[in-house]
Amino acid sequence: MTALVRTFDPKVKVVLDSISPDGIRLPTVQFRQPRMIHADFLTHRVFSRNGRSSRAVPVVTLLEEAKNPYVPHFLKNKPGMMATEEFSDKERALAEAIWRDMAEYTRKGVERLNDVGVHKQWANRPLEWFGYIDVLVTSTEWRNYLTLRDHEAAQPEIQQIAQAIRDALDASTPRVLQPGQWHLPYIEPDDYRIVLDYLRNGVKINPTPERQLEILKKISAARCARLTIKPFDGDGSFEKELERYNSLIVSQPVHASPVEHQATPDTGGVMVDVGHGPDKRKNRWHWDNRELHGNFRGWIQARKTIPNEWVPG
Template structure:
């Protein structure tokens, strides 16, 4: 089902806001979120979920269109069809046919889940972590009648949260670390907290894929991501900083990445080798 939560909402002393969302919406409109290049994002993967578990999910909670638009020219359907219940039955017949097809692919050919899961995506939900300083363009384009109704729904939910929530004021030098619980700040050094945040953003969860909270596995996942150059989960962590960081180093604007801010240092941009032109250190 549709879901939107603000995981962490921070603001610098001079009013530069950084917000991390966890959102769930239909997989079929995922590309419409991905076009927004100011977003750092990580998502649940069709390739990561065993086929049997995915089939169970789309049987129990399939995605349905939110607007059963009538066929017409153009990209928007302004009118809805009359026989919505009949269309829902047709939609579920398609799901059942694809489930049977996917199960045959596994049983007959022993195909990997990265193949047999793909035809099921029309009925799938996807959960995504999004971190950004700028949401106005996204809200303008997606909270709009011309947007596909399924992306409209999650965009309106996000905008409602964003406009009603008061961000937490951070002091200069403090960190925005999604998925770090309050008690953990007193249990682990900053270096480990950053690693834990990265691993949890990569999993899109506090928990491991087995449904447990495991610090050792989190730290191990961080190390594996770094070793293999999977840098996108390293984008959600940021330091509230003044104009230049480190002293006599690159200007903050070069270290903010897609946050486009002189007040936020994106952790990914502090890693040697992440970008051959921009190098920094903690």
């Protein structure tokens, strides 16, 4: 089996790592991967995620990035989904040159589309083969993903990102949250003080803990949503963050994916017997608010507390 060659920097960051009193861990992870493998990542449906969008990033930004395209470590073709045989140095150089030529030809074509005035939601798409995507993921379920993807049978790029995520999670220590305490990605300790000042002096209302928490949940969601263009980097006023939240969550229809990353532990987490008789014993968790978990386990997801968060029918 060919040794895994690392071909990109995944830039994995555990944004926030929480665990419930019942021992259910909820990490939020930010990373960068080649855009061409993102469709494979989307098959993991238990993940709550946001990613950089070709519809949102300015064309000039992607054109600049495309000057240094992602180039795979190519292996020889064979039957099946796994490649194992290395090229000679000369053969690999030729394959990489062909790939770079395709990337440059595509970049020039996108440049021409941009000059004509074509909107970025179309002009940017051809560059997706050769670029990167920033992704934010929050989930209580990681084992299946890591077992499948941190594996020699996975495409090398997919294995690389899975290994990097596993390493980041192994190096992180989750903080215990009690019911009523919220997992809020991108919220820093100073933000609590700033929100108090915003409530007292900005909107001039009594800064109760409940009001403070509601603002912080909105700010967290807005900062998660910013990944559509680029990851949150510490800048931005609360007023603009709240405007972004209102444009996504308050307006209709609701664009609710950014409020899937905030959560609080549910109560009532006990194992109960739901079988029939001693030979058909079957245990499952009982929760007080299972209908509010969404795609989490043992955590109340902010999305499920938002009116009209989905359109039935």
